[in-house]
Amino acid sequence: MKVSKFLSVPVCSCNFSENFFSQFEEKTVSSGNNLYSLHIMAGSVKVKQKIRSVLLISFFGIIAGLLFVGLSFGFDAVHVVKAVTGGFIITFVIGLIENFIFQSKFRKLRFSTILVIRTLVYVLVISLTVIIVWVTHESSVNKVGFITTLGSEDFRYFILKGDFKVILIFAIVFSFLVNFFMQINNLLGRNVLPKYISGKYHFPVEELRTFIFLDLKSSTTIGEKLGPLDFHRFINSYFFDIDESIVACSGEVYQYVGDEVVISWKDKKGFKDSNCIRCFFMISDKIKSLEMKYSEKFGITPEFKAGLHYGKVITGEIGDSKKEIVFHGDVLNTAARIQAECNALNQKLIVSEEILNNMDLPSEFKTKSLGEFLLRGKEQGIKLYGISKE
Amino acid sequence: MKLSRQTKRNLNSIKIFTISTSIGAVILALLDHGLKPFAILDDLIIGFLFGLIISTIDIYFFSGNIRRVSFTTSLIIRTLFFTVISAALVILVGILNIGSRFGKQYYDVIRDNGGSLMAYIRSEEFSEIIIYLILLSFFINFILQINRLLGQNVLLNYLRGKYQFPLEEELIFMFLDLKSSTTIAEKLGLLKNHEFLNDFFHDMTEPILEYKGRIYQYVGDEIVLTWKPSDGLDYNNCINCFFAIQNKIILKKDYYIKEYGVYPEFKAGLHMGPVITGEMGEIKKDIVYHGDTINTAARIQSECNNFRKRVLISLDLKNELDLEGHFITESMGNIILRGKEKELELFSVDEIHPL
Numbered sequence: 001m002k003v004s005k006f007l008s009v010p011v012c013s014c015n016f017s018e019n020f021f022s023q024f025e026e027k028t029v030s031s032g033n034n035l036y037s038l039h040i041m042a043g044s045v046k047v048k049q050k051i052r053s054v055l056l057i058s059f060f061g062i063i064a065g066l067l068f069v070g071l072s073f074g075f076d077a078v079h080v081v082k083a084v085t086g087g088f089i090i091t092f093v094i095g096l097i098e099n100f101i102f103q104s105k106f107r108k109l110r111f112s113t114i115l116v117i118r119t120l121v122y123v124l125v126i127s128l129t130v131i132i133v134w135v136t137h138e139s140s141v142n143k144v145g146f147i148t149t150l151g152s153e154d155f156r157y158f159i160l161k162g163d164f165k166v167i168l169i170f171a172i173v174f175s176f177l178v179n180f181f182m183q184i185n186n187l188l189g190r191n192v193l194p195k196y197i198s199g200k201y202h203f204p205v206e207e208l209r210t211f212i213f214l215d216l217k218s219s220t221t222i223g224e225k226l227g228p229l230d231f232h233r234f235i236n237s238y239f240f241d242i243d244e245s246i247v248a249c250s251g252e253v254y255q256y257v258g259d260e261v262v263i264s265w266k267d268k269k270g271f272k273d274s275n276c277i278r279c280f281f282m283i284s285d286k287i288k289s290l291e292m293k294y295s296e297k298f299g300i301t302p303e304f305k306a307g308l309h310y311g312k313v314i315t316g317e318i319g320d321s322k323k324e325i326v327f328h329g330d331v332l333n334t335a336a337r338i339q340a341e342c343n344a345l346n347q348k349l350i351v352s353e354e355i356l357n358n359m360d361l362p363s364e365f366k367t368k369s370l371g372e373f374l375l376r377g378k379e380q381g382i383k384l385y386g387i388s389k390e
Numbered sequence: 391m392k393l394s395r396q397t398k399r400n401l402n403s404i405k406i407f408t409i410s411t412s413i414g415a416v417i418l419a420l421l422d423h424g425l426k427p428f429a430i431l432d433d434l435i436i437g438f439l440f441g442l443i444i445s446t447i448d449i450y451f452f453s454g455n456i457r458r459v460s461f462t463t464s465l466i467i468r469t470l471f472f473t474v475i476s477a478a479l480v481i482l483v484g485i486l487n488i489g490s491r492f493g494k495q496y497y498d499v500i501r502d503n504g505g506s507l508m509a510y511i512r513s514e515e516f517s518e519i520i521i522y523l524i525l526l527s528f529f530i531n532f533i534l535q536i537n538r539l540l541g542q543n544v545l546l547n548y549l550r551g552k553y554q555f556p557l558e559e560e561l562i563f564m565f566l567d568l569k570s571s572t573t574i575a576e577k578l579g580l581l582k583n584h585e586f587l588n589d590f591f592h593d594m595t596e597p598i599l600e601y602k603g604r605i606y607q608y609v610g611d612e613i614v615l616t617w618k619p620s621d622g623l624d625y626n627n628c629i630n631c632f633f634a635i636q637n638k639i640i641l642k643k644d645y646y647i648k649e650y651g652v653y654p655e656f657k658a659g660l661h662m663g664p665v666i667t668g669e670m671g672e673i674k675k676d677i678v679y680h681g682d683t684i685n686t687a688a689r690i691q692s693e694c695n696n697f698r699k700r701v702l703i704s705l706d707l708k709n710e711l712d713l714e715g716h717f718i719t720e721s722m723g724n725i726i727l728r729g730k731e732k733e734l735e736l737f738s739v740d741e742i743h744p745l
Contacts, residue, residue, distance in 0.1 A: 110551030177529075184536055187548060189674035196539060199460035204584040223680075232556040232666040232680045243672045253674040257609055258684070314584040320595040322541030322605040328575075328584050332610065 054095035061091025082133050089129045115179055122175035130167050189253055201325050204316030210270030211331055213339040216259040217303040235259050238302045245282035249275040271359040280306050280349050281389050307339025308351040337375040345370055347386035365389055396600055404445040411441030436479045443475055465531055472527035477520055484510050542604050553677050556668030562622040564615040565691035569655040571611040590654045597634035601627040626711050629739055632658050632701055637745045657700050659691030662707040697722050699738040708737050
């Protein structure tokens with residue numbers, strides 16, 4: 001229990017209170033109730049996921065290490081062993097830091113601050129690992145202690161005049177570039193940059209996609225009550241809190257339109273593990289668990305509704321001085337209109353027939369037929385269903 | 391001689407680019423050779439010529455032709471181009487150097503087979519310079535491409551952290567919407583409709599840049615533009631922008647009719663007021679605006695059909711602009727904003743001499 005609690009701390013600390021201590025207090029206060037234990041369970045699944053991704057990164061680290069060492073020093077046995085251990089240690093440590101520290105603590109810092117800190121940490125990890133690997137190797141070859149090796153003339157030569165300098169420069173440039181790309185990737189949206197690079201949507205493509213339109217309830221009233229600046233903060237923290245669930249259900253954030261978020265899944269990805277429906281309820285649970293934070297900070301908790309639809313869109317790059325990969329198609333309008341029906345039908349989540357036809361809904365979700373509707377601007381009726389969870 | 395606005399804008403960007411490459415070259419010379427006047431002079435010449443040539447070609451040749459090429463192709467072409475130009479300059483300066491050092495005529499240096507010039511080109515120093523130039527060109531062009539993906543200045547704002555904490559600012563908003571877009575989409579089919587929109591947005595870019603507008607968002611067939619008040623009010627830029635787009639489309643009407651059978655007709659609503667600007671989101675970060683001003687601008691745009699007008703602006707914006715004598719304005723009376731008790735007076739704007 002102790003271990004899982006420890007591991008779950010970074011996962012749960014996604015409530016962005018201004019200082020670390022208040023977070024900690026919150027956690028101890030709420031540790032008595034059911035929500036917290038639920039959180040830990042969800043946490044340990046995530047911990048597994050994260051460790052898996054760390055191991056995956058480490059695998060690539062080994063390959064990168066081999067490539068680097070092979071190209072610069074040649075493939076002899078000593079260098080290969082050094083490359084494998086070095087590559088593994090570096091990527092493993094960085095992977096751990098990324099997944100368990102940066103991901104939860106770093107989200108709200110400035111672009112350039114994150115870039116600088118990350119680059120420094122990467123360079124530090126790389127240089128320390130290189131030194132450790134070198135010292136271990138030398139010590140075992142010469143059969144002397146680590147301390148003796150550290151004090152030796154050889155070590156001084158290695159650091160000041162030898163390979164270390166090359167490795168260090170490489171590490172700095174490499175870390176900077178990797179982190180710069182990662183940051184850019186976040187600015188554009190997950191996996192958007194590779195799409196531009198591969199030119200996948202340079203010519204428009206017809207696709208089938210699932211769309212969720214997720215909208216804040218009574219946002220005008222909230223906006224008036226909070227004033228514009230606090231309203232912005234409110235929406236920002238709401239968008240931050242829902243991100244995790246979207247990623248967990250492999251959704252892509254397409255656009256923020258005011259207080260509305262549009263999430264999409266390509267092909268049948270939205271139906272796998274009932275991702276598109278699970279996503280809504282994960283967000284819902286997440287926000288519910290943070291109710292305290294919201295009412296303390298803003299006096300209001302976000303309530304939202306969503307419309308889901310599946311169909312044909314055209315995906316393609318558009319624009320010159322601001323390029324975007326956009327979706328065009330009737331599905332988007334229909335999903336927006338379905339969402340707009342939520343208030344009148346007193347439902348939180350409404351899905352179209354197309355959605356249900358494509359998936360086997362797990363029994364935890366209850367479906368309620370709402371009848372056939374003629375949506376605004378449409379000639380054909382559409383069957384809608386309300387979804388709720390036990 | 392009176393230069394057109396576009397020429398001025400182009401010259402200005404050439405100036406900025408050339409100054410930055412010159413400064414960059416001097417810094418590199420200092421890092422590489424320390425305080426050696428000749429090395430600094432060499433690099434300064436290279437940096438200056440490089441900036442001048444690259445930016446001139448980029449603006450007058452590439453921006454017209456390379457626009458529609460995919461991200462990677464454009465990146466590769468530009469990187470090659472940057473590398474070739476800079477390598478040529480390095481060789482040129484090398485010739486000048488060798489010539490003056492050995493007291494030879496320059497053409498002798500070039501003709502001198504297997505002599506000092508070839509030795510220089512074969513030297514390790516030269517190949518190091520080339521590798522360095524390739525990497526640098528690649529990185530610069532990558533950033534330029536990214537900058538284009540994000541929109542004007544957005545990357546800079548992220549780097550500076552300008553909107554890391556939300557702040558209130560005054561902005562002009564234009565909601566520009568295609569008329570009868572549903573009918574067009576049905577007529578053209580999805581794929582053709584996308585190309586139609588892409589052409590339309592493409593043609594809009596130049597007028598938008600010329601009148602200092604910034605593209606905030608594409609929402610379906612709608613495009614949202616913003617101006618800082620100083621930019622948008624100056625020379626009535628925000629109003630001029632609309633008519634510049636319109637005139638551009640009228641000039642290309644034949645093309646649209648031939649290609650699609652329809653041409654884009656559009657309407658716009660403009661409003662000015664305070665908004666909150668800030669970074670938002672995590673897995674997809676955006677700099678977004680929130681506030682009544684945006685809703686009002688969208689609402690004004692939606693009134694265009696009712697009044698059968700192409701451009702409607704709010705009283706708040708009209709008071710700030712200097713339209714008298716430049717445009718014809720007409721009051722449309724007050725409208726009641728949805729969900730608000732407030733009334734807002736709207737005005738239509740028309741050109742005095744329409745194209």
